[in-house]
Amino acid sequence: MRIVVTGREGQLARCLQAVGAEHNVDIIRLGRPETDFSWPARIIPALSATKADLIINAAAYTAVDRAESEIPLAHTVNSVSAGIIAKGAEWLGIPVIHLSTDYVFDGTAGRPYCEDDSVHPLTVYGISKHEGELRVAAANPRHVICRTSWVYSPYGQNFVKTMLRLADERDEVGVVSDQRGCPTYGLDLARTLLQIAHRVVHEKAVDSPLFGVFHVAGGGEATWADVAEAVFEASASRGGPSAHVRRIGTKDYPTPAQRPADSRLDTTRLRETYGIAMPDWRSSLDHCVAVLLSAQTDHEAHSINLSDGAE
Numbered sequence: 001m002r003i004v005v006t007g008r009e010g011q012l013a014r015c016l017q018a019v020g021a022e023h024n025v026d027i028i029r030l031g032r033p034e035t036d037f038s039w040p041a042r043i044i045p046a047l048s049a050t051k052a053d054l055i056i057n058a059a060a061y062t063a064v065d066r067a068e069s070e071i072p073l074a075h076t077v078n079s080v081s082a083g084i085i086a087k088g089a090e091w092l093g094i095p096v097i098h099l100s101t102d103y104v105f106d107g108t109a110g111r112p113y114c115e116d117d118s119v120h121p122l123t124v125y126g127i128s129k130h131e132g133e134l135r136v137a138a139a140n141p142r143h144v145i146c147r148t149s150w151v152y153s154p155y156g157q158n159f160v161k162t163m164l165r166l167a168d169e170r171d172e173v174g175v176v177s178d179q180r181g182c183p184t185y186g187l188d189l190a191r192t193l194l195q196i197a198h199r200v201v202h203e204k205a206v207d208s209p210l211f212g213v214f215h216v217a218g219g220g221e222a223t224w225a226d227v228a229e230a231v232f233e234a235s236a237s238r239g240g241p242s243a244h245v246r247r248i249g250t251k252d253y254p255t256p257a258q259r260p261a262d263s264r265l266d267t268t269r270l271r272e273t274y275g276i277a278m279p280d281w282r283s284s285l286d287h288c289v290a291v292l293l294s295a296q297t298d299h300e301a302h303s304i305n306l307s308d309g310a311e
Contacts, residue, residue, distance in 0.1 A: 001201060002026045003194075004052040006085060007059035012099065014155040015190035016056065023194040028052065031059070043081060047088040054201050055089045056097045056193060057082055057136070060129070064103070065256040067124040078128035083135025086143060095142035095200045095211075097193055102149035102181060102217070104130040107260025112182075112221075114266045115147075115213040123257040133213070141206035144196055146216040149265055150227075153186025154291045159224070163231045164292060167241035177225035177247035180262045182217035185284035192216055192276055199274060209273055215265035218281035230282055234289035 001024070005013045008031025020027035028050055047055065060078055061067060067074040082098060089096040103126035104119040121127045133145050152158040166173050193216075200210050222230075225247045236242035250259065271277050 001053045001197065002028065002051065003054050003056055003197060004028045004030050004047065004050045005056045005058055006030050007057075009156070010058055010060070010062075011151060011153045011156040011158060011186045012056075012058040012190060012193075015153050015186035016058075016193065019187060019190045019194065022191070023198065025194055025197070043084050044088045044091070047085070047092065052092070052094060054094050054097065054197050055085060056099070056197070057085045058099050059085075060099065062125070064123060064125045064259075067128070068256045071124050074124050074128045075131070078125070079131035079135055082132035083139050086136040086139035090140035090142070095144065095203070096136065096140050097144045097146060097196060097200075098132070098136045100133050100145055100147045101126065101129045102147060102263035102265055103260060104133070104147065105260055105263055107179075107262045110262065112264040112266035113215070115215055115269055122260060125257060142200070142203070142211055144200060144211055145213045146193065146196075147213065147265060148184050148189055148215075149217045149263060150181045150183045151186050151189060152183065152285070152288060154288060154295065155186065159227060160231055160285065160288055161292065163228050163243075164235060164241060164289070167232060167235065167243040170243060172244045172246050173228060174246045174248045174253070175225040175228040176250055176253055177223045178249050178261060179259055180221055180223050180264060181260075182220070182263075182265050183222055183227050183281040183285065184216075184218040184278070185281070185288055187288075188218060188279050188284050189216060192270075192278060195276055196274060214270045214273070215267045216270055217265040217267055217278060218284060219267075219278050220280045220282065221264050222281060227281075227285065230285050231289060234286045235293065238290060238293050240289070240293045 008029040013029045017027045061074045086096045106120040152160040228245045232242040
């Protein structure tokens with residue numbers, strides 16, 4: 001199976017590349033200079049040339065705070081381009097898996113969100129991602145929209161890597177403790193998406209329960225402070241940098257974009273439809289920290305066995 005993944009240098013695209021061989025999948029990461037997802041007119045020719053069996057749209061404008069002042073760009077990448085990618089897949093006769101976010105919710109439900117709960121995004125980023133969901137669903141009936149949350153991995157910029165960097169610089173780190181969600185390991189997410197891909201690639205019935213919206217997130221729940229403490233514990237156990245976590249409130253760390261206070265995702269539909277249960281976030285985070293520390297020691301991230309211990 002050949003899968004095109006949009007967003008070439010993003011965390012998820014790189015995770016999919018790392019685990020593709022495990023699933024007998026040829027991963028083609030698509031991005032600049034072949035196409036620029038802020039220029040929708042360039043998307044269709046780039047997709048047509050790939051001869052893909054399925055497209056995973058992981059391209060996104062993810063700068064949540066900057067999006068508040070770059071509204072047109074966030075809308076173009078997260079909404080307009082998402083719809084064009086899905087339509088391109090439909091023209092090619094193939095399904096599309098589209099990545100979305102927990103930030104389509106406002107965090108006031110007081111329980112994990114199900115796929116059918118009403119959305120109410122608080123930010124430009126969340127609004128643009130929800131609009132992208134709608135455009136994808138309208139453009140290609142063979143769609144799987146995967147809402148995920150709090151993604152971290154050995155690649156790119158993310159919370160876990162930031163915590164390790166800060167622990168190298170200071171003894172104490174203030175971390176928000178009143179926002180709750182489901183941390184998701186990028187390599188676990190990539191494996192799940194490839195399992196989904198294998199199921200839907202030959203499914204022609206547009207009314208199949210395999211299509212639609214699914215919540216795909218790590219097992220368990222945490223606050224950002226919980227994650228930071230787990231990072232430092234995993235690091236310290238391996239002789240890496242560690243720091244004391246000073247728990248603070250959202251009001252003590254103001255940002256341009258308002259984050260949902262409780263964006264936990266209910267993954268029951270994923271488990272019942274696909275038989276997939278994501279690993280607990282603590283075990284996955286421990287693996288991620290081990291990979292990062294080993295990469296620092298070896299100075300060669302590609303020498304690490306990214307599959308080891310990640311199940």
